[in-house]
Amino acid sequence: MALSPERIDSIATLAGRLFAGGGKLDAVVRGVREANPDLKTVTGAMAAVMAEDPFREEAGFDLHLVDGNNHCWLITDKPELATGVVIAQRDEDE
Template sequence: MALTPERIDAIAALAGRLFADGTRLDAVVRAVREAHPDLSNVTGAHAAVMAEDAFREEPGFNLYLVDGTNHCWLITNKPETATGVVIAQRDEDD
């Protein structure tokens, strides 16, 4: 299943609202999973540990797309192959 631009916008908007309200990363991930149960992978991380370039940079977090169609999932910049997301919280210093 591809992620449409509208769906990516909805995921980023939900995560952004929750982070702005002071919600912890694990709760943000849980809320995105609940809102998008058909995604194969919704994971949280800290931006400092991510080696790849973000698909989108939002205030306070980066959004990475995940391609989980093969045995191992990988970060992709292609929404048409994305099956999930990584929400990577940035420190205030980032």
Template sequence: MALSLERIDTIATLANQLFSAGNRIDDVARAVRAANPDLKTVTTAHASVMAEDPFREENGFDLHLVDGNNHCWLITDKPELATGLVIAQRDEDE
């Protein structure tokens, strides 16, 4: 299942709203999962541990796309291969 750019925009908007309202990253991930139950992977990380460049940078967090089509999932920059995402929270000074 591919993620369209419009859908990525919708997910980013939801995450932005939740972070702006003071929600913690785990709560943001739960809300994104609930709004997108067909995604295979919605997980969190700290941006400092992500080795790959983010697909999209937002205010305070990055979105990394996940390709889970094979046995192991990989970070991808191709929405057409994406089956999920990582929400990577940045520290305030990043």
């Protein structure tokens, strides 16, 4: 399953709206997961623990794409391989 640019925009917009509304990371992840039940992986992390560069930077969070096509998932920069996302919240100081 590939993630189209429009789908990535939709996910980022939803996550941004949930964060802007005061949502905590777990609530944002839950909201994105509920709106995208076909994604294999929707998870959250703090940006400081992510070793990879984000696919996209948004206000207050980074969006990483996940390739879960094999046994273990990995971060990818290729939307055509993406099966999910990691929403990585940044500290306000970042």
